[in-house]
Structure formats: structure tokens, C-alpha cells
Amino acid sequence: MIISANKPLLEARQLVVKYKNHRAIDGLDLSVPAGCVYALLGGNGAGKTSTINTFLGFNRPTGGNVFIDGESPEQNPAVVRAKLAYLPENVALYEYLSGVENLSFFCTLANIRLSRQRAHDLLANTGLQGDAHDRRVSTYSKGMRQKVGLAIASAKQAKVMLLDEPTSGLDPSAANDFAQRIRAAADLGMAVLMAPRDLFNAKQVADRIGIMKAGRLVEEFDAHTVAHDELEHKYPAHARGLLDFATVLALLLPLTVIAVSYGLVQEDRERGVWRLVCAQMAQPWRLVFTALAVRWAMVLVPVVAASLLAFILDSGSTVYAASYWLVFAGLFTGLWIAIAGLFLLLPVSSGAAAVGLLGVWLVTTFALPAGLSWAANGEQAMPSRLEAIVDIRHIQAQTSTQQAELLSAWYRAHPDIPPVTEPSREIAGLPANLELDGKVRPLMYRFDEVRKAHFEFMERWSALPPGLAAVLAADRLAGIDAPRYAEYIDTVNQFEDRWRAFFVPGIMAQQGIPSSDDQQLPVMKPLSTAETVWTVILRQSLSGILLLLALIILRKQFGRP
Known part of the structure; x- marks a missing residue:
């Protein structure tokens, strides 16, 4: 399946998501066209997972809208799910089933019937070794489980893929292989939104990189042109959280002292009062x-x-x-x-x-x-x-x-x-x-x-x-x-x-x-x-x-x- 390039398949328009009084997402505007891998970076609590969950339809928007290929997950959940593939940090499969059996089962849930040979072909295309296809998933490594997840997405012929920290815990060869598979899916026209844990993975795989902070998209980069050093310096600055007590004290206490103390003598001199004070006191x-x-x-x-x-x-x-x-x-x-x-002591005005x-x-x-x-x-x-x-x-x-x-x-x-x-x-x-x-x-x-x-x-x-x-x-x-x-x-x-x-x-x-x-x-x-x-x-x-x-x-x- 080849999807027309540059078509916006994933969109958020002024998206707001609230949990009680907390704004997890605050006015997010995001667009991922066909053929693009978008890496969403941010510290804990920045809103990355909440964004992915909203696209999945797990969160109901408090304000704004999200669209998957023009469809709303809230209004047309069944249509959206058919166009969507999701890989969490840890792909949860049934341990007592084999890779082939898991693939067939999850495809059945999406009303997709696979022959056994087709299931083997899909797993082979993800790089999963043939001798592992019929083994129980309980013997699989994390990288092997991710490949089964990719096979499920391929069988579904999804237009959009959502990945939450997909390469966390993978060894280098598995991470590189996974990145190549994601890149290949994007080259066929799929829109990919991923929330990687590290900058290196984002720079290696993505076309666009966005940084979230406090539920807002604060900066975007072209992954192919942004320098490593620039990304390395800007990301930690945005990922910082609230100021601690000592920092607040260091910032505000001096300003408070200045506000209550400046011009005590200068103002009296300007009004002529200080002259009277000096005349009345031997030691002003x-x-x-x-x-x-x-x-x-x-x-x-x-x-x-x-x-x-x-x-x-x-x-x-x-x-x-x-x-x-x-x-x-x-x-x-x-x-x-x-x-x-x-x-x-200075002979200047109070200002x-x-x-x-x-x-x-x-x-x-x-x-x-x-x-x-x-x-x-x-x-x-x-x-x-x-x-x-x-x-x-x-x-x-x-x-x-x-x-x-x-x-x-x-x-x-x-x-x-x-x-x-x-x-x-x-x-x-x-x-x-x-x-x-x-x-x-x-x-x-x-x-x-x-x-x-x-x-x-x-x-x-x-x-x-x-x-x-x-x-x-x-x-x-x-x-x-x-x-x-x-x-x-x-x-x-x-x-x-x-x-x-x-x-x-x-x-x-x-x-x-x-x-x-x-x-x-x-x-x-x-x-x-x-x-x-x-x-x-x-x-x-x-x-x-x-x-x-x-x-x-x-x-x-x-x-x-």
C-alpha cells in the first residue's frame, strides 16, 4: 500500500485536554503528513503520552480537535481504529501464544483474516527469524516483540502509526533495525508519530522534531538540518520543570529588599525633610x-x-x-x-x-x-x-x-x-x-x-x-x-x-x-x-x-x- 505523499494524516488543532484542574495538553497544534516521521520530545509530564492517548481515542478533548486521516477518534472510533497502528514502549502480547498466533489473533480483532503463510510472511518482513515464528512469546526478547507489533501494523495496512518510547531497552542492532523498519513504513506513505526517550534516536529516525513543555509545543526542528549540538542544548532547557524553593528565594528576596529599601534617604533629601532630620539629630x-x-x-x-x-x-x-x-x-x-x-549613601535620586x-x-x-x-x-x-x-x-x-x-x-x-x-x-x-x-x-x-x-x-x-x-x-x-x-x-x-x-x-x-x-x-x-x-x-x-x-x-x- 502506497499513500499519497504530503497528505496530512495526523492533526491536532488547538487541542486541550484537562485532568480535573490540570491541563495536560494546552492548545496543541500538530500536523504530521504522509511519509513523515515526527519525533515528539519532552520531559516527564510534558504531555507526550497524553497526546498519543488522545489520538488513540483514550482521552476526550476538553477543547480543540484531533483527526486521523480527516476522521475524529471521538465521533468515528471504529473508522479511526482501522487506520491506526499503535506500539507502546512494551508490546503486550499473550505469553502462551506464539508469534504467528498473536499476529493472527490481533488481526482477527480488527476483522482481518490471515492465512498461516501470510502471517509467516508478515513476520519475516519485519526481520523476525523463522525459527521464532512458532515459539511462545514468553521466550521473546523485547526487540522480537516489537517486530510482532510491526507485523500487526503491516497486516492492518494502517495509515498512521503511534509509537511511545519504541526503542527503550533495545540493544543497538535491534534499535537500528527497528528504525529502518519505521523509515521503510514512512517511505511507503505512512505518517508516524513517535515519543522517543533519547535525542540520538530522534535525530536518527525522524524528519521533524518537536519539543513539548507543560502541554505545549514550544519548538520544532527539521531533523535533517538541525545540528546535534543545537538540539542537545535546546532540549534540556525546555525540559526543566518548576523552580525549587531556593531558586525562588534567590530571585524574589533581593527584589523584595529593593522594593522596601530603595530611596529611604534620597526621597527625604528630595523633599527637604532630611535637612530637618540632620538638624534635629547628631547621628542621623x-x-x-x-x-x-x-x-x-x-x-x-x-x-x-x-x-x-x-x-x-x-x-x-x-x-x-x-x-x-x-x-x-x-x-x-x-x-x-x-x-x-x-x-x-549615593548622591542620586531615588529612581x-x-x-x-x-x-x-x-x-x-x-x-x-x-x-x-x-x-x-x-x-x-x-x-x-x-x-x-x-x-x-x-x-x-x-x-x-x-x-x-x-x-x-x-x-x-x-x-x-x-x-x-x-x-x-x-x-x-x-x-x-x-x-x-x-x-x-x-x-x-x-x-x-x-x-x-x-x-x-x-x-x-x-x-x-x-x-x-x-x-x-x-x-x-x-x-x-x-x-x-x-x-x-x-x-x-x-x-x-x-x-x-x-x-x-x-x-x-x-x-x-x-x-x-x-x-x-x-x-x-x-x-x-x-x-x-x-x-x-x-x-x-x-x-x-x-x-x-x-x-x-x-x-x-x-x-x-
Whole structure:
């Protein structure tokens, strides 16, 4: 079946889908013509699966419309289902039936009668080996199940195919083969909408790439012309979720301080009131310091209340973490009060003072952290994620083809364990999986090491941008900072290695896992307590003390009318 090219077969027009008060899809416009593979990317909760479910007719649109070859799934479900093929992440087949039997059964549900030979031909066309056609699906790998799903779609002669994370969990050769099958289906005129998990798969297979965020299509690319680096940088930016509490504090608290503190002296000077204040008081700076102290308390009270509420709602919070955060919040507020106090000394209008304070906020909140991030990356560059994915897939392909050699090499390296004459699939593939993990693990750990180095670099300079200090301090308290995560991954890797040393020899000897008491079982070592958590607060204290000293030294300047 060849479908006319460029005909829109899959359309969403101002689609809105609500779950109670939550908009899973918010005004989505999407069009996939015949012969096009469209990859829909986005983080968790972006709306990808909801979009696919709406095209399938599982979700009822709250607003807008969807069309499959001009038909509405809501109004004509039977007509739409006949034109539609769907492959989920895990193709659910009947385990006790063979591939041929599953294909025949699902085709019967769609009122399609297949001869046994036709069923074998369809499975063969997907690349499923002939000796697997009549085996029970319970013996199939994920890639083999996906091929049965493709055969069902081919038998149905569907015009549209919907794929939800189709290559997740497939080995490289199976993923590449699957991509070729999808490409071949599109070349015959089928419209394909897929929600892949990784960028590499999207770039490899798709004609168009769209990025969803909060139910909206925020950006689209031509997959054939967009550069790897451009896609790699833009996708994470769109996939980010809501701001955390520390980020909100770092952004809004300085603005609150500026709003309540700017122009305290300048406005009185402009109205001539400050001249009278200086005539009445020998030390006018006391009035200014008192006003700043009141504003410090006024801003800090809601911050403390919100912080305590957050810690109360967090079941994993500790008194230590709460105390540290409250001390830091007091210092952070005091630092911005000191900055506002220094601007009160300037012989400028209140409006100019506000503009100057906003400039300081912009520089310290955005420019300095961006500069530090650039400097950290210059000191130790972050590896390319796409290059790492390519390297991992090459390693997967290599170990997959060397499975027999690696099995023999493992037994040669363990002469005390006799080789198994007819190893099961699990035993035959175990040395290859160990080899794969041994090569992939260092590639992945490079990212953790570089993130750790970047975090520690920015932490050393956290006295300059107070907003960045707030975010770093919160990460330390939550235990999600990059150094601690790298330590956690290293500890997990060591734990896995001890378990493998414990059970792999028994499995390879077909003796199973050795019986042992609890005292001999591998135990994961507890993570050490972070000792550098107070460094951020000490640096913030130093910055605050220096600003306060400057304000105290210059306090007599407030006596000028």
C-alpha cells in the first residue's frame, strides 16, 4: 500500500485536554503528513503520552480537535481504529501464544483474516527469524516483540502509526533495525508519530522534531538540518520543570529588599525633610540603621515562615538542616539589606538608586553565575551527551557480536569453574553484560566527575553571587549536590561489584546463588556526612561582614543634608 505523499494524516488543532484542574495538553497544534516521521520530545509530564492517548481515542478533548486521516477518534472510533497502528514502549502480547498466533489473533480483532503463510510472511518482513515464528512469546526478547507489533501494523495496512518510547531497552542492532523498519513504513506513505526517550534516536529516525513543555509545543526542528549540538542544548532547557524553593528565594528576596529599601534617604533629601532630620539629630545614621533593621526583620519573617512550613512538610528534614537554612536566610537577607544601605549613601535620586540596585541584582543573580559556569566549563569541559550515546551504542553492538568469545574468555579467566556445555541464554549473555557494564560505567561516570568539579568550582566563588550561594546551599542540605551524587554512584558501583563477585561464579557454574547467612552477604557502605556544607555560609558571612563594615565606616555620610 502506497499513500499519497504530503497528505496530512495526523492533526491536532488547538487541542486541550484537562485532568480535573490540570491541563495536560494546552492548545496543541500538530500536523504530521504522509511519509513523515515526527519525533515528539519532552520531559516527564510534558504531555507526550497524553497526546498519543488522545489520538488513540483514550482521552476526550476538553477543547480543540484531533483527526486521523480527516476522521475524529471521538465521533468515528471504529473508522479511526482501522487506520491506526499503535506500539507502546512494551508490546503486550499473550505469553502462551506464539508469534504467528498473536499476529493472527490481533488481526482477527480488527476483522482481518490471515492465512498461516501470510502471517509467516508478515513476520519475516519485519526481520523476525523463522525459527521464532512458532515459539511462545514468553521466550521473546523485547526487540522480537516489537517486530510482532510491526507485523500487526503491516497486516492492518494502517495509515498512521503511534509509537511511545519504541526503542527503550533495545540493544543497538535491534534499535537500528527497528528504525529502518519505521523509515521503510514512512517511505511507503505512512505518517508516524513517535515519543522517543533519547535525542540520538530522534535525530536518527525522524524528519521533524518537536519539543513539548507543560502541554505545549514550544519548538520544532527539521531533523535533517538541525545540528546535534543545537538540539542537545535546546532540549534540556525546555525540559526543566518548576523552580525549587531556593531558586525562588534567590530571585524574589533581593527584589523584595529593593522594593522596601530603595530611596529611604534620597526621597527625604528630595523633599527637604532630611535637612530637618540632620538638624534635629547628631547621628542621623542611627535612624537609617534602625529603618534597615526593621526592613530586615520585615522581609525575614515570611521567609522563615515559608521555610519552616517547607521543612515540616518534608518527612526527610532534620533540625540541623532547618537551623542551617534559617541562619543562611538571615545572612542572605542581611547581605541585600547592606547593599541597599550602601546605595542610600549615593548622591542620586531615588529612581537612580532603584535602577542601580536592580543592576546589582541582575549582575549577581544572572551574569556572575553564568560567568562562573563558563569558567568552570573552561577549566573542565562537560563531555558531549550525544557522543556518549554513540559510544555506548558502539560498545553495545561490539559486545553483542562478541558474546561467544567473551563467554569463552570468562571461563579461561576462571579455570576452577568448568565450562557449561549447553549454556542457557542468561549464562551465555552474562559475560557480555559484564563487559558492557565495565566499558559503559566509566563513560557515564565522566559526567558525574565533571559535574562534581563544576559544583566545587562554583562553590569556591559563591561569595560573589549570593543567589548562587543560596541554590548551592540548598543542594548541599538536600543531599542532591553533585559531589554527593558522584560519591553515591561510586558507592553503588562498588556494592554491585561485590554482589557480582558473590553470585556470578555460582551462576556460571550452574550452581545458582550460593547459600549464605546474612553476615556474609555484601552490604552497601553508608555515605559519609558532607563536611563542606558550612563553607557556603562562611563565605556568605564574610561577604556580609565586609559590606556591613563598609556601611559602618561610611555612616557619617548620612549626616549630609
